Amino acid sequence: xxxxxxxxxxxxxxxxxxxxxxxxxxxxxxxxxxxxxxxxxxxxxxxxxxxxxxxxxxxxxxxxxxxxxxxxxxxxxxxxxxxxxxxxxxxxxxxxxxxxxxxxxxxxxxxxxxxxxxxxxxxxxxxxxxxxxxxxxxxxxxxxxxxxxxxxxxxxxxxxxxxxxxxxxxxxxxxxxxxxxxxxxxxxxxxxxxxxxxxxxxxxxxxxxxxxxxxxxxxxxxxxxxxxxxxxxxxxxxxxxxxxxxxxxxxxxxxxxxxxxxxxxxxxxxxxxxxxxxxxxxxxxxxxxxxxxxxxxxxxxxxxxxxxxxxxxxxxxxxxxxxxxxxxxxxxxxx
Numbered sequence: 001x002x003x004x005x006x007x008x009x010x011x012x013x014x015x016x017x018x019x020x021x022x023x024x025x026x027x028x029x030x031x032x033x034x035x036x037x038x039x040x041x042x043x044x045x046x047x048x049x050x051x052x053x054x055x056x057x058x059x060x061x062x063x064x065x066x067x068x069x070x071x072x073x074x075x076x077x078x079x080x081x082x083x084x085x086x087x088x089x090x091x092x093x094x095x096x097x098x099x100x101x102x103x104x105x106x107x108x109x110x111x112x113x114x115x116x117x118x119x120x121x122x123x124x125x126x127x128x129x130x131x132x133x134x135x136x137x138x139x140x141x142x143x144x145x146x147x148x149x150x151x152x153x154x155x156x157x158x159x160x161x162x163x164x165x166x167x168x169x170x171x172x173x174x175x176x177x178x179x180x181x182x183x184x185x186x187x188x189x190x191x192x193x194x195x196x197x198x199x200x201x202x203x204x205x206x207x208x209x210x211x212x213x214x215x216x217x218x219x220x221x222x223x224x225x226x227x228x229x230x231x232x233x234x235x236x237x238x239x240x241x242x243x244x245x246x247x248x249x250x251x252x253x254x255x256x257x258x259x260x261x262x263x264x265x266x267x268x269x270x271x272x273x274x275x276x277x278x279x280x281x282x283x284x285x286x287x288x289x290x291x292x293x294x295x296x297x298x299x300x301x302x303x304x305x306x307x308x309x310x311x312x313x314x315x316x317x318x319x320x321x322x323x324x325x326x327x328x329x330x331x332x333x334x335x
Contacts, residue, residue: 028139031146033182034191036134041183043132043199045209047145048172050218057172058150058158059221062086062120064098066240068250071261080250080261084237085226086120094228096120097238118241124150125221128172129209131179143216144209147224154182154193161198174213175204233258 033042048057063083070077087094098118105115126148150158158180161167169176179199185192205213229237236258243251250261 028137028141029143029147031130031148032135033148033184036182036184038184038186038191040134041132041181041196042130042134043179043181044128044130044146044148045177045179045203045205046126046128046148046172047213047218048170049127049222050220051222054221057170058124058126058155059225060089061123061125061225062089063123063226064096064118064120064241066244067117068244069247070249071264072249072251072253077249082240082250082255082259082261084240084259085229087229087234088120089225090228097234098241101241114245118245122152122155124155125224126150127219127221129212144212145216145219147219147221151193154196157194157196158198169202171198174210176202177205178202 031042031044033044036042046057049059062085064086066082066084068080068082071080084098086096086099088096088099099120102115102118105111105118127145128148129144130146161171171178171180178201181197181199182193183195183197185195187194236255240250240255240259252260252264256264
């Protein structure tokens with residue numbers, strides 16, 4: 001019979017998978033390549049997705065960061081950020097209530113900075129082995145198949161090589177695949193991974209790597225996406241978005257059972273009771289890899305110039321314009 005510790009670890013793993021909120025906690029599965037020192041590199045070998053219906057060997061995750069002016073009721077709280085999932089990542093035709101508003105902002109130059117702040121941030125989930133680890137991790141998971149949260153800069157390098165007509169085999173092929181070198185440098189004071197690259201030499205998986213795949217199997221990467229929000233969660237997301245634009249503080253009593261800042265426990269009203277996650281709860285903040293601060297603006301359809309001159313809208317985090325005023329202004333222009 002399993003021990004209590006094993007049962008707890010199993011339940012935690014299942015909860016992390018259902019919410020997309022795994023930080024490696026119990027099994028340290030996510031490899032934190034962003035913790036490498038400048039000038040170092042990690043050699044990894046990507047593996048296929050366990051979901052054979054996935055054309056790619058990664059899945060895309062899209063999150064929206066909602067900045068708040070602290071936490072309501074906490075006088076010494078600092079500005080905080082809550083991440084919510086953009087439902088467009090599920091590719092089922094569901095409209096994101098936040099992006100449906102933000103898209104219109106890119107038609108007005110005075111709102112572009114605000115639009116970029118609330119635009120979805122993409123990251124990509126891969127799995128594979130770490131063959132050369134500059135982190136010298138003290139604790140590694142029993143299952144050596146790790147997960148990688150890859151930012152857009154490294155992703156573009158990975159994708160670009162796949163379009164090379166001289167590439168004959170998939171990099172994830174067990175016999176003729178190639179390793180990938182994640183190289184960390186700095187540029188403008190921020191981490192830079194532009195020198196990362198695929199290895200030139202093909203390499204078959206080692207005996208221990210094949211054994212690990214045979215023993216543990218491949219992850220279904222979509223299991224690590226945040227749980228898709230339901231109708232209630234979509235309404236909460238819209239409410240939080242408008243409060244964020246309005247410069248309000250995060251209200252844990254109103255939104256805490258749905259979305260919370262990283263590290264915040266759900267409030268139960270009784271400090272002796274452990275927090276419980278409601279069955280209909282949407283995911284709490286999922287981890288993201290640190291990336292360069294420059295976000296790519298979305299492509300905006302060409303439209304006629306607005307009839308009225310735009311109002312001046314500040315893009316500071318505390319926000320001086322009322323959310324309803326901003327949204328009303330955009331809608332009037334669209335009409």
